[in-house]
Amino acid sequence: MSAQTTDQAESGAEDGRGAASAAAAAASKAARKREQHGWYFYDFACSVYSTSVLTVFLGPYLTAVAKAAADADGYVHPLGIPVRAGSYFAYSVSASVILAVLIMPLAGAIADRSGRKKPLLAAAAYTGAAATTGMFLLGGDRYLLGGLLLIVANASLSVSMVLYNAYLPQISTPDERDTVSSRGWAFGYTSGAFVLVLNLVLFQGHDSFGLSEGAAVRICLASAGLWWGAFTIIPLRRLRDRAVVREAGPTVSGWKQLIATLKDMRRYPLTLSFLLAYLIYNDGVQTVISQASIYGSEELELEQSTLIVAVLLVQILAVAGALGMGRLAALYGAKRTILGSLAAWGLTLAAGYFLPARTPVWFFALASMIGLVLGGSQALSRSLFSHLVPAGKEAEYFSAYEMSDRGLSWVGPLVFGITYQVTGSYRDAIISLVVFFALGFVLLARVPVRRAVEAAGNPVPERI
Incomplete structure (x- = not known):
């Protein structure tokens, strides 16, 4: 084989490797973009809960339900503990935070050690969505049910956000990360605003829809849960789990895991x-x-x-x-x-x-x-x-x-x-x-x- 033929063969091989490398890079970028778009939609799914349920409707409604169940002195008695009806919502939120504090570090450790964030994300998301949808049942004096559903939904949201946020460094390059994170928040605020508009139309015009004010509120609460569950399907279809890059170890309780994480941060x-x-x-x-x-x-x-x-x-x-x-x-x-x-x-x-x-x-x-x-x-x-x-x-x-x-x-x-x-x-x-x-x-x-x-x-x- 002549030197010219050899050079041409080597040049062709290099061109082939370059084309293959470019194709692989393009395929990797396309896969990354697909995951990013799926990731945005979890914010789109769950932000409706934060906006319509926590910020607008649930606090006043659950307080009214608690007041309907209160005794002559204005107290309800969950687990035999006297609680002023007007404080019941705030105490329920605090209880959800305590539960989340116990679960979040444990869920994070299990996700990292197993490499299976997606099943845990699905479990947390659908537990929260189901609890929120169940708020449709909050009629009459069912304040205990309301507090329980709030605690479960709030804690589930916190756990799901740990797993959701943990995907960010895996689905974006360092230079993309600010943009990807910002778009996720934007998706969430967009859905929150859109659903809140629909809820306000229903709430303000409940008479024209043949509904009582309480029924309109319960529909608004339940709709947030249905929205959360429906749009969670998109990230679950597009996100993927990665192989574990550290040695597996035993999982421990939430508080012990948090302490271990903080010690590691030192x-x-x-x-x-x-x-x-x-x-x-x-x-x-x-x-x-x-x-x-x-x-x-x-x-x-x-x-x-x-x-x-x-x-x-x-x-x-x-x-x-x-x-x-x-x-x-x-x-x-x-x-x-x-x-x-x-x-x-x-x-x-x-x-x-x-x-x-x-x-x-x-x-x-x-x-x-x-x-x-x-x-x-x-x-x-x-x-x-x-x-x-x-x-x-x-x-x-x-x-x-x-x-x-x-x-x-x-x-x-x-x-x-x-x-x-x-x-x-x-x-x-x-x-x-x-x-x-x-x-x-x-x-x-x-x-x-x-x-x-x-x-x-x-x-x-x-x-x-």
Whole structure:
């Protein structure tokens, strides 16, 4: 064979290998995109529960059911314990947090050790969806059933989010992660807003549909469960489990697993530093979300319909906020963008302190500001943390992250309540929350995220 023929053969082989490599890369990207699109739809499925059930309908309705079952002194007696009917919903939420705290670390450890996140995600999702659908039965004085269903649904949502979030570093490259996380939040806010509009049409026009107000509420509650279950099918069809990349070990109780995870995090002090900063500023975020309606009704003297419209406005604008801040992160990095959002949170609370009473337009302006920073700050925090998680420990570490998100956000409400008790002013209570964003800003600014990513053994994206 001549030298020219040999060169041509080698060149053809190289071209063949190059074409095969390009084809493999294209196939890998297509598979990754398919999983990402499926992943978005779990947020689309479960966010309706957070919006319609927890934020709008269940609290007032379950409280009314408890009051219908109360004795002459206004108390109900679950398990023989006297509980003021007006506090029953809050205590049920607290009980769900305690249950979630026990289960989340255990579920994360089992997922990492077995490599089978999807069956666990399915179990948690459909348990929560079934409990939510069962809320259709909350008529008359069935407050015990209502509390039980709330505890099961809330805890199931928390467990499912641990498993859902743990997929993020597996289905996206480091440079894609901010965008993918932001799109997931945007999908969730989109579905929350859409279903809330449908629910409000039914609720406001229940007479024209031949329904009582209570029946309309129960349909709204159950519809969230049906929505959750129906759209969970999409991620379960598209997500896939990975082989375990660490040695299997025995599973332990929830608390012991959480302690073991935190001890393991001591090997990654920069990851732990970020988690501490997130715990503090996210406590402020969650408190604003939970207490804004009280501030609006008690201090600003606004009607319930105004507050519901404000919730809807937050949902709609959070979509734009999540996508917009995702683009900013691509330009300036996730850390800088989160720091900017924390500054915006502080300014929003300062503006809220000066809002005049009985002026819905200004409250809508405040809701708009919250919506624009809410989705982005949450989405980018999730994606930034995913860079700091060692491979093979995604679910375990995200259980600690989810604990910060859902299980430990109690200091903010306590500060809010104590401030109001001491001063008698909700304005002073709302401005007291600025400290969470200021302290979180300082702690996050001190975290060298590039070194943190390297220390976790992960590739460092171009902008972080």
